[in-house]
Amino acid sequence: MLTELSIQDFAIINKLSVTFNEGLTVLTGETGAGKSIIIDAVQLLAGGRGSVEFVRHGAKKADIEGLFIIDHDSHPVYTICEQYGIESEDQQLVLRRTITANGKSICRVNSKLVTLAVLREFGRTLIDIHSQHETQSLMNPEHHLDLLDLYQPELINKAKKEYLKLYDQLSKLKNRYRKLSENEQETAQRLDLLQFQLRELEEAQLQPNEDKQLEEERNTLANFERIYSSLQLAYNSLYGEQKGLDWVNQAQIALQDNSNYDASLAQKAEDIANYYYGLEELTYDLGNQIETLQFDPERLNEIEARLNEINRLKRKYGPTVSDMLTYMAKIEEEVEEISNKDSHISKLEQQIKEKAKDAFLEAQELRDIRIKAAEALTKEIHEELKDLYLGKTEFKVDFAKNIEPQKELDKHLHKNGMDDVTFLISTNPGEPPKPLNKVASGGELSRIMLSLKKIFARHQGVTSVIFDEVDTGVSGRVAQAIAEKIYHISQKSQVLCITHLPQVAAMADTHKLIEKEVMNQRTSTTVHELSQKLQINELARMITGTKLTDTAVDHAREMLEMAIQFKGKEHNL
Secondary structure, eight states: OEEEEEEEEETTEEEEEEEOOSSEEEEEOSTTSSHHHHHHHHHHHTTOOOOGGGBOTTOSEEEEEEEEEOOOTTOHHHHHHHHTTOOOOTTEEEEEEEEETTSOEEEEETTEEEOHHHHHHHHHHHEEEEEHHHHGGGGOGGGHHHHHHHHSHHHHHHHHHHHHHHHHHHHHHHHHHHHHTSOHHHHHHHHHHHHHHHHHHHHHTOOTTHHHHHHHHHHHHHTHHHHHHHHHHHHHHHSSTTSHHHHHHHHHHHHHHTTTTOHHHHHHHHHHHHHHHHHHHHHHHHHHHHHHOOOOHHHHHHHHHHHHHHHHHHHHHOSSHHHHHHHHHHHHHHHHHHHTHHHHHHHHHHHHHHHHHHHHHHHHHHHHHHHHHHHHHHHHHHHHHHHTTOTTOEEEEEOOOOOOTTSOGGGGOBTTBSOOOEEEEESSTTSOOEEHHHHOOHHHHHHHHHHHHHHHHHHHOOSEEEEESTTTTOOHHHHHHHHHHHHHHHTTSEEEEEOSOHHHHHTOSEEEEEEEEEETTEEEEEEEEOOHHHHHHHHHHHHHSSSOOHHHHHHHHHHHHHHHHHHHHHHHO
C-alpha cells in the first residue's frame, strides 16, 4: 500500500507530506482546495503524462515521491524489480518523479534511474486510479474484452497463450505469402539482389571461424622475433651444463644418496625425479618448436589480403564469418523460394489453411471459456447492482456472431482470438440491452463501474485503489449503497477516495481534510487528519454546504455512528 506521499513545488502545493493507512482513507474539502491535484501527483508517480504546467510558478522543478509497502512476496512488482535489477529491501519500494521547468522528466525506483515506460510498469501493479474521466472508458467496447479476461485470468490466460502461439505462426506464414505474392517487378529486383549477394559470398569460399583462425596465425607471424627469442631463452635456460635441468638432476641425486639416513628424503627425491622428467620432455618440445619455427612473409601478406576481403564482406553481411554463413544460408533459401515461387505459394496456401484451422479451434476453445466467464460475471454483477438499487437492470456480455468454420478463418482471427466483446445494459424493464454509452446515465455508470471494480479488485492485485469523485450524480440511499461498496473494496486493497458525499466520508477509517490557504501572498494546499469531533463537523458541512447547524451536527453524528455499526457488522461476518 501507499504509506507516504511527499509533494514539493507541484501546482499550488508548496511542500506537502501525507501519511496514509490501511483501509479506506477519504479526502474531502471545498472545490478548488487541491484534492484532485493530489491525485494528479499520484497519477504522475504511476507513470502518467507530465507537463511543465505542473511545476509551481517560480520553481525549478516539481518533485513527487511515494513510499509503498508490499507485504506479499508473490506480488508481481517483485518480478518487475528482478527484471530491471532493482533491489527491494524490507518490502519497501520508493517511486520518485521529477519534472523540471524545461519539461524534462526524471524517474527513479529505489534511487535507480528508470525510463518513464518502466515507471509505468511499476505503477500499473501498485496503483489503480478511477476518476469521472476513467469511468468513461467503460463506454468504449475496446476495453470490454480486457475487463472480461481479468475476471478469470488463470483459465483465460492459459488458453490465450496457446492460441497466441498458433496465431504468431499463422502471421509469419501470411507475411511470407504476402512477400511472395508481391508484383513481378519487385520480386525480380529482389531476386537479382539476392543472387548477386549469394555469388559474392560463394566466391569468397568462407570457412567456419576462418576469421578467428587467420587472426591468430597473423598474430604469430607478426610477432615471430619475439616468439623465437622467448623459445630460445627458455630452451637455453633449461638445457646444458649448469642449466635448469642439470641443477634439478643434482638436487634429485643429493637426496637419493642420503635417503638411507632419512626415509622422507627418498619420497622427495622421487618427486623431484618426476618433475625432472616432465621438464626434460618440455625442453625437447621447445627444441623441436624452435627447429620447425619459420618466418614466412609471403604467408603474412596472404593472410592480410584474406582478412581485408573478409572485413569488406563483414561490412555488408555480418560482424563475423559465422553470421555471414548464416545469412548466406538464409538467402539461398529465399532465392530458391522466389525461383520456384508458384510451388511455394501453393505450399504456403495449404500451410496457412491448416494453421488457420488449428488457430480457429484454439480461438473457439478460448471463446467457450470466455462465455462461461461472462455468464459468471453477469450473475455476480447483477448481485452487486441489486445492492446499488439497480436490481431491475439487465447486464449482458455480447459476443460477435459465430463464424462459419469453412469460411476464410484467418480473416476473422486477431491477437485476442475471434472475439469482439461489448457490455450491454438495460436499465428499464422491457427495453432490450444496448451499449453502455447509449443507455447509462452518469450516476448509473458510476454504480456499474463500482460493481466491476469490487469484482475485479481481488483479481488485479494492485495495492492501492484511488477513486476521484466517482460518486458524482447520486444521493440518498444510492449514496449510502455506494459508500458501502467502496468500504467493501477497502477490505481487499487500500482505498483513497475523494468525495463530496457525506455517506462515503462517514465510512472512512481515516478522514483527511484538504484546505487552501494563502501565506506570503502565495496560495498553498494543506492536508490535516481529522479527529472524530472534527470529522463530525466536516460531515455536517458536507450535508448543509453552508454554515454549521445543530441539526446538521446531530445528523452527522448519527451518520458516523451508523457507519461504525455497519463496519462492526461487516467485521463480524
